[in-house]
Amino acid sequence: MLLCEYQRQSLFAEVDPAFRQDVLKGLSVSPRAIPARWLYDGRGSELFEAITALPEYYPTRTERSILSHAASEIAASIGPRRAIVEFGSGSATKTRILLSEANAAAYVPIDISGEFLRESVVALSRAFPDLPIFPVEGDFTGTLALPEAIGGMPKLGFFPGSTVGNLLVPDAVDLLRAMAATLGAGSMLLIGIDRIKDADILLPAYDDAQGVTAAFNLNLLHRINRELVGSVPVDAFNHLVRWDDAEARIEMHLEAARDVHFSVDGRLFSFIIGETVPTENSLKYGTREARLLLRAGGWSPIAEWTDQNEFFSLILARVGTAAPALWERNDGEAKAPAVRLSR
Numbered sequence: 568m569l570l571c572e573y574q575r576q577s578l579f580a581e582v583d584p585a586f587r588q589d590v591l592k593g594l595s596v597s598p599r600a601i602p603a604r605w606l607y608d609g610r611g612s613e614l615f616e617a618i619t620a621l622p623e624y625y626p627t628r629t630e631r632s633i634l635s636h637a638a639s640e641i642a643a644s645i646g647p648r649r650a651i652v653e654f655g656s657g658s659a660t661k662t663r664i665l666l667s668e669a670n671a672a673a674y675v676p677i678d679i680s681g682e683f684l685r686e687s688v689v690a691l692s693r694a695f696p697d698l699p700i701f702p703v704e705g706d707f708t709g710t711l712a713l714p715e716a717i718g719g720m721p722k723l724g725f726f727p728g729s730t731v732g733n734l735l736v737p738d739a740v741d742l743l744r745a746m747a748a749t750l751g752a753g754s755m756l757l758i759g760i761d762r763i764k765d766a767d768i769l770l771p772a773y774d775d776a777q778g779v780t781a782a783f784n785l786n787l788l789h790r791i792n793r794e795l796v797g798s799v800p801v802d803a804f805n806h807l808v809r810w811d812d813a814e815a816r817i818e819m820h821l822e823a824a825r826d827v828h829f830s831v832d833g834r835l836f837s838f839i840i841g842e843t844v845p846t847e848n849s850l851k852y853g854t855r856e857a858r859l860l861l862r863a864g865g866w867s868p869i870a871e872w873t874d875q876n877e878f879f880s881l882i883l884a885r886v887g888t889a890a891p892a893l894w895e896r897n898d899g900e901a902k903a904p905a906v907r908l909s910r
């Protein structure tokens with residue numbers, strides 16, 4: 568039997584049934600929407616890596632620079648011998664900066680991509696030969712069992728990249744709570760959050776002159792064609808980026824440049840010219856909003872670092888809510904000794 572490449576892929580390669588379900592549903596419902604996680608297949612992850620090096624895409628290099636400057640202060644705040652648990656251990660350069668200062672007892676990278684995970688473990692164990700590394704392949708959006716070996720150690724969750732911005736607020740709160748549950752009592756979290764700033768800076772960061780972000784967005788359609796036996800005419804779609812000021816978010820869409828009909832997995836879909844499907848949100852937070860988000864997610868912010876432009880925040884938080892103010896307590900509590908109040 569002779570098969571073209573996309574048929575071969577969809578017949579023999581493993582296609583995630585959740586991908587098919589999300590795409591078919593996302594194209595059928597009104598308004599349409601496809602979850603952002605499907606942008607990150609092998610090619611998508613490659614393109615995202617390229618995005619992080621673009622002159623317009625400030626977040627990665629800004630966060631890296633904040634981390635370099637703050638590393639020794641962060642190390643002092645977290646104290647020695649914590650197990651560092653990284654959620655979605657993508658770009659290892661930031662991890663290296665943290666690990667070189669933190670005097671960590673162990674490193675636990677968590678990622679859904681086993682391949683990504685194995686590569687980063689090999690590279691990091693070369694750079695830090697004395698550091699025990701326990702990779703966990705899994706989805707950190709649910710509660711996750713950490714390796715037994717780090718059970719007794721105090722933990723620091725590391726969640727850089729403003730990845731939390733991909734989620735709408737209620738989902739971000741759920742994720743932060745799941746992280747608190749995973750890491751447990753006494754843990755800390757170091758999280759990167761992109762700030763609200765002028766649209767003149769935000770828009771080019773997601774619509775670069777070289778078109779790398781456009782390729783990243785359009786790759787979703789190529790992936791649909793490859794994995795779901797689609798007939799999407801990719802050249803009939805544009806990369807569309809908008810800043811929604813009320814929601815404080817960058818939105819990426821795929822926009823039909825003309826009326827278009829196609830099929831996916833044997834089902835027919837139509838777009839009228841100008842119709843879009845949203846593919847990714849990137850929420851931005853003011854400094855106080857970021858702290859409120861953390862509190863809602865079960866974390867108390869204790870320190871924050873930023874860059875000269877105040878483009879990006881790196882926030883350190885402690886698990887659990889801070890002690891309530893005196894006037895919020897009942898009579899019995901209010902009479903408690905002062906030493907208890909400060910805990």
Ligand code: AVJ
Nearest residue numbers: 618728729730733773780849
């Ligand atoms: C990986 C979600 C942090 O929103 O800035 C970059 C993804 N998408 N350009 C971001 C992204 C288009 C990125 N995050």
